[in-house]
Amino acid sequence: MAHIINEVSRTFNEFLLLPGRTRKDCSVQSVEVSTPLARHRLGEPSPLILGTPVTSAIMQSVSSHDLAIALARAGGLSFLYHNQPIEDQAAAVRRVKTFKSGFVTSDTNVRPTDALRDLVELMERTGHSTAAVTEDGTATGTLLGMVSKRDFHPQRHDLDAPVSSRMRPIDSVPSAKGDITLTEANDRLFDEHLDVLPVLDHEGHLHRLIFRSDYEDNKRFPHQLVDASKRLRVGAGVNTHDYKDRIPALVDADVDVLCFDSSDGYSDYQADALAWAKQHYPHTPIGGGNVVDAEGFDFLAQAGADFVKVGVGGGSICITRDQKGIGRGQASAVLDTVAARDRYAQQTGIYVPICSDGGLVHDYHITLALAMGADFVMMGRYFARFDQAPGAKIPTKEGFVKEYWGEGSARARNWQRYGQATKMLFEEGVDGYVPYAGDLHEGLASTLAKIKATMVSCGASNIPAFQTGARLTLVSEQSFQESHANVTIRETTGTTH
Ligand SMILES: NC(=O)C1=CN([C@@H]2O[C@H](COP(=O)(O)OP(=O)(O)OC[C@H]3O[C@@H](n4cnc5c(N)ncnc54)[C@H](O)[C@@H]3O)[C@@H](O)[C@H]2O)C=CC1
Ligand SMILES: O=c1[nH]c(=O)c2[nH+]cn([C@@H]3O[C@H](COP(=O)(O)O)[C@@H](O)[C@H]3O)c2[nH]1
Numbered sequence: 273m274a275h276i277i278n279e280v281s282r283t284f285n286e287f288l289l290l291p292g293r294t295r296k297d298c299s300v301q302s303v304e305v306s307t308p309l310a311r312h313r314l315g316e317p318s319p320l321i322l323g324t325p326v327t328s329a330i331m332q333s334v335s336s337h338d339l340a341i342a343l344a345r346a347g348g349l350s351f352l353y354h355n356q357p358i359e360d361q362a363a364a365v366r367r368v369k370t371f372k373s374g375f376v377t378s379d380t381n382v383r384p385t386d387a388l389r390d391l392v393e394l395m396e397r398t399g400h401s402t403a404a405v406t407e408d409g410t411a412t413g414t415l416l417g418m419v420s421k422r423d424f425h426p427q428r429h430d431l432d433a434p435v436s437s438r439m440r441p442i443d444s445v446p447s448a449k450g451d452i453t454l455t456e457a458n459d460r461l462f463d464e465h466l467d468v469l470p471v472l473d474h475e476g477h478l479h480r481l482i483f484r485s486d487y488e489d490n491k492r493f494p495h496q497l498v499d500a501s502k503r504l505r506v507g508a509g510v511n512t513h514d515y516k517d518r519i520p521a522l523v524d525a526d527v528d529v530l531c532f533d534s535s536d537g538y539s540d541y542q543a544d545a546l547a548w549a550k551q552h553y554p555h556t557p558i559g560g561g562n563v564v565d566a567e568g569f570d571f572l573a574q575a576g577a578d579f580v581k582v583g584v585g586g587g588s589i590c591i592t593r594d595q596k597g598i599g600r601g602q603a604s605a606v607l608d609t610v611a612a613r614d615r616y617a618q619q620t621g622i623y624v625p626i627c628s629d630g631g632l633v634h635d636y637h638i639t640l641a642l643a644m645g646a647d648f649v650m651m652g653r654y655f656a657r658f659d660q661a662p663g664a665k666i667p668t669k670e671g672f673v674k675e676y677w678g679e680g681s682a683r684a685r686n687w688q689r690y691g692q693a694t695k696m697l698f699e700e701g702v703d704g705y706v707p708y709a710g711d712l713h714e715g716l717a718s719t720l721a722k723i724k725a726t727m728v729s730c731g732a733s734n735i736p737a738f739q740t741g742a743r744l745t746l747v748s749e750q751s752f753q754e755s756h757a758n759v760t761i762r763e764t765t766g767t768t769h
C-alpha cells in the first residue's frame with residue numbers, strides 16, 4: 273500500500289512570525305544578511321557567501337547577463353539560463369566576468385567619414401551623447417577623435433558634413449593607457465575637468481571609456497558580490513543531458529558556481545552528473561535539485577551537491593501540480609529539508625545550504641523562508657518584473673507589464689532544448705505577464721528594507737540567529753483575513769507587493 277504522509281502540505285501564506293525581544297544594538301542599520309551558498313565544514317566559512325540572500329531563477333525570461341550584472345552589484349547572484357546553446361551561455365558568463373564597473377565598452381562609435389546625420393541617429397538609438405570616432409567605426413578600432421552632442425547643433429551645422437568636421441581630434445583628447453586603475457582614472461576626470469576618458473592600448477586602439485557620471489554610480493554599490501580578482505560573481509544553470517560539454521565551457525568562461533536545473537532532482541541522472549562534476553571540477557561549487565523532502569535532500573547531499581534547491585510545483589508559472597499531480601507546499605518542503613540539513617550537519621560536520629526556490633509571492637515570504645531555515649531563496653517572477661530582465665515591456669490599460677514564461681512552457685521549448693526538436697506532449701508551465709516594477713536596485717532595496725525590519729522586530733541581527741530563534745505561528749482563514757487592510761484604500765505612491 274502507498275505510504276500516506278499525514279501532515280498537511282503547507283504554504284507560506286499559512287504562517288506569520290511572532291515578534292521577539294529587540295535589543296538596542298539590533299537595528300536595521302546593523303542587521304547582517306550575508307549567508308552561505310556552498311557546503312562547508314561547521315565552524316569554517318563557506319567558500320561562497322552571498323551578501324544578499326537572493327538568487328535569480330534559471331530561466332530565459334529572468335537570468336540574462338544584464339540581470340546577472342545588476343543582481344551581483346546588489347550582493348546577490350544570478351544563475352544564467354542553460355536553455356540556450358553552450359557557446360551562448362558561456363559568452364553570457366564572460367560578459368558578466370568582464371564587466372568592469374566604471375570601464376565601459378563604447379557602444380556609440382562612428383567613422384570620421386560618416387555624416388553627422390548618421391551620428392545623430394546613432395545617438396538616438398543608444399541614448400548616449402558621447403561617441404568615439406574610430407578608423408573602422410568599431411568599439412576597438414584606432415581612436416581618431418571624440419565627438420559629443422556639445423560639438424555640433426543641427427540648426428548651426430550641416431548634418432550632411434562628415435563627423436571629422438566637428439570631432440575633437442585625438443591629439444586634443446586626453447586619454448589613458450590600458451593599465452590605469454579606476455581610482456587613477458577618477459582622479460584624472462576630476463583634476464582635468466573631463467566628462468570622459470578613453471583608455472587605449474599601446475597601438476592606439478580604443479579599449480574602454482570611463483565616464484565621470486559612472487563615478488557616482490559605483491558609489492551606489494558598496495556590497496557587490498565579487499571574486500578574488502574583484503570581478504562580479506555569476507552562476508549558471510546546467511542540465512543532466514549535455515553537462516559533459518556544457519560544464520567545461522562554463523568553467524572555461526570562469527563561472528563561479530553551477531546548479532542543476534530540473535523539476536525533479538531525486539534521480540540517478542543527477543547523482544551521476546554530480547559525481548562527474550565533482551570528479552572533474554572539484555573547485556567549482558555545484559548545486560542540485562529540486563527536491564521537497566528529507567529523502568531527496570539526503571540523496572543529493574550524499575551525491576556531493578554543494579547546496580540543495582527545494583521546491584516542486586510552487587512557482588508562479590508552474591502547472592506541474594495540475595499536470596502531473598506532483599509537488600508539495602513550499603513551507604512544508606523547506607521545513608522538512610531544513611531538518612534534514614541540520615541532521616546531516618550534526619552527523620557529518622558538513623553544512624549543505626538550502627535554497628528555497630519558487631512560490632514567493634510577497635516580500636515577506638522571503639523572510640518566512642529564511643526564518644524557516646532556508647539559507648537563501650531563488651525567484652523568477654520577482655526578477656522578471658524589473659528593467660534588467662529580458663522580457664519585453666508592454667503597455668496595457670492598467671500600466672506596463674513584462675513578459676514572463678516558464679521553462680516548462682511551449683515557448684521555452686522553442687529553443688529546441690538539448691538539440692532534440694521533439695514534439696512536446698504536455699506543458700508544465702505557462703507563458704504570461706507580470707506587473708512592471710522598474711529598476712532592480714530600487715525594488716530590491718525596498719524588499720531588503722522589509723526583511724531587515726522584520727528581523728529587527730524578531731530580535732535577530734543576522735540570518736543564523738533568525739533561523740534558530742524565529743517563532744512562527746499557523747494562521748487560520750479568519751486571521752488571514754484580519755491581516756489585510758479592511759478599509760477602502762486611498763491611492764498613494766507607496767509600493768506594496
Ligand atoms: N521547480 C519546479 O517545480 C519545476 C520546474 N520546471 C522547470 O522546467 C524545466 C524542465 O524541467 P524538467 O522537465 O524536469 O527537465 P529535466 O531535463 O530534468 O527532465 C526532463 C526528462 O528527462 C529525463 N532525463 C534527465 N536526464 C536524463 C539523461 N541524462 N538521460 C535520459 N533522460 C534524462 C528526466 O527523467 C525527465 O523525464 C527546468 O528548467 C525546470 O526548472 C518544470 C516543472 C516544475
Ligand atoms: O512548474 C513549473 N513550470 C515551469 O515551466 C517552470 N519554469 C520554472 N519553474 C520553477 O519556478 C521557479 C520560479 O518561481 P517563481 O516565479 O514563483 O519565483 C523556478 O526557479 C523553477 O524552479 C517552473 N515550474
Ligand SMILES: [K+]
Nearest residue numbers: 536537538539
Ligand atoms: K524522481
